[in-house]
Amino acid sequence: MKFLRMKPGHGEVLIAEGDVEVREDEERLVEEFRRQLDAGMWAAVPLNGKVRRTAQLARSFAEVPRDAERVIFFPRAAGG
Amino acid sequence: MLLALAATALVAIALLWETTAPRLAEAYERHRARRKLVATPDYDPGRERRAEARARQLLKSCINDEEWAMYRDLGFVRVWGMQCERPGGHDAPAGTPYAYLIYPHKPIVAYLPQTGRLLNEYCVAFPDETRPYGSARLPDSDDVLAKWMALTGDERRLIEMANLHLPGRQLDPRQIRRDLWRLRQWERERARAAVPAP
Numbered sequence: 001m002k003f004l005r006m007k008p009g010h011g012e013v014l015i016a017e018g019d020v021e022v023r024e025d026e027e028r029l030v031e032e033f034r035r036q037l038d039a040g041m042w043a044a045v046p047l048n049g050k051v052r053r054t055a056q057l058a059r060s061f062a063e064v065p066r067d068a069e070r071v072i073f074f075p076r077a078a079g080g
Numbered sequence: 081m082l083l084a085l086a087a088t089a090l091v092a093i094a095l096l097w098e099t100t101a102p103r104l105a106e107a108y109e110r111h112r113a114r115r116k117l118v119a120t121p122d123y124d125p126g127r128e129r130r131a132e133a134r135a136r137q138l139l140k141s142c143i144n145d146e147e148w149a150m151y152r153d154l155g156f157v158r159v160w161g162m163q164c165e166r167p168g169g170h171d172a173p174a175g176t177p178y179a180y181l182i183y184p185h186k187p188i189v190a191y192l193p194q195t196g197r198l199l200n201e202y203c204v205a206f207p208d209e210t211r212p213y214g215s216a217r218l219p220d221s222d223d224v225l226a227k228w229m230a231l232t233g234d235e236r237r238l239i240e241m242a243n244l245h246l247p248g249r250q251l252d253p254r255q256i257r258r259d260l261w262r263l264r265q266w267e268r269e270r271a272r273a274a275v276p277a278p
Contacts, residue, residue: 004138006206006222009127009213011134040209044229046142053144055229057237072138074226075218079243080187080203 001064003032005041005073012072020066033061033071041073127213135221142225149270154262157182157224159231161190181259182227184220187250188242196260201249202242204230 003016016032018025037043037059044055045068055072058064064071140148143157151157161178178199181189187201206226207216218226230238247253 006135006208006218006226007131007212008208008215008217008219009124009131011131011219011222012138042230044233046229053142053147054232055142057230057233072142072225072229074222074229075206075208075216077204077206077226077230077238077241079241080205 001029001068002070003029003036003073004070005036006075015073030061033064036073040076042076044072044074046070046072124213128219132219132221135219135225139221139225139228143228146270147228150263150266151221151224154259154266155183156259157228158263159228162232162235180231181256182224182231183251184223185217187245188227188231189247189251189256191256191260196257198247198253198256201245201247201251202239203245203250204238204242 001018001020002014004012005015007013015036016029018029020026020029033043043058043064045058045064047054047056047065056063056065058071139151143151147157147159159180159182161180177193178190179193180202181191183189185205187203189201190199191197192199204227206218206223208218209216217223227238247256
């Protein structure tokens with residue numbers, strides 16, 4: 001599983017990578033996930049549905065599907 | 081006599097000093113401020129282009145082929161609304177299909193595809209306050225992807241967070257109608273191309 005973060009002037013940046021089946025990797029991913037949310041990011045998992053593609057917003061690492069290949073972090077929405 | 085003149089001159093100088101000294105000091109500070117180098121990251125068009133190219137690849141990998149082609153050809157993405165009741169409380173019957181147009185760094189526009197009627201503008205931004213290169217603005221395609229993910233992931237949450245305005249507040253309704261016409265033409269063209277020649 002890869003954690004990508006959108007960044008102004010750069011595009012996405014790989015911030016963490018690991019195998020959720022390996023305990024150390026999973027702990028590292030959980031910690032990084034929490035850090036990103038604490039920093040004001042939203043997390044989304046792109047989904048390849050049969051009918052249409054969508055994304056799932058995850059408020060905690062537990063909401064991320066185990067087989068997700070990537071989680072994309074982006075700044076929280078604000079009224080423009 | 082001389083002493084009196086000297087005393088008068090001294091008083092005059094003191095009074096003048098009182099009034100001119102602050103102005104002189106301010107002018108000197110202004111002069112220094114103009115010369116002072118303020119460290120701000122330089123705008124690098126190459127970096128911005130590379131960022132946008134990266135963002136386009138990410139967007140392409142997340143949305144479907146039709147949405148990607150739409151963005152590439154028309155500059156916006158249409159997302160169908162999934163709520164039973166349309167946002168904004170309009171008088172069209174519940175269950176009427178509605179959709180959004182997502183533009184980079186512009187409000188999201190809700191409309192009724194059957195009639196082309198514009199419903200609302202939703203002003204929403206994704207500012208990155210860490211400002212890694214001096215700007216909080218994501219590349220265009222990242223902004224589109226952020227809106228797309230937020231809309232398809234939790235439409236209600238995004239709509240509630242956005243500032244709601246009537247059509248025409250930031251985007252010219254004539255431009256939107258022109259874009260909807262272009263979208264119809266584009267879809268017709270694609271449908272025609274998809275049919276194999278006899």
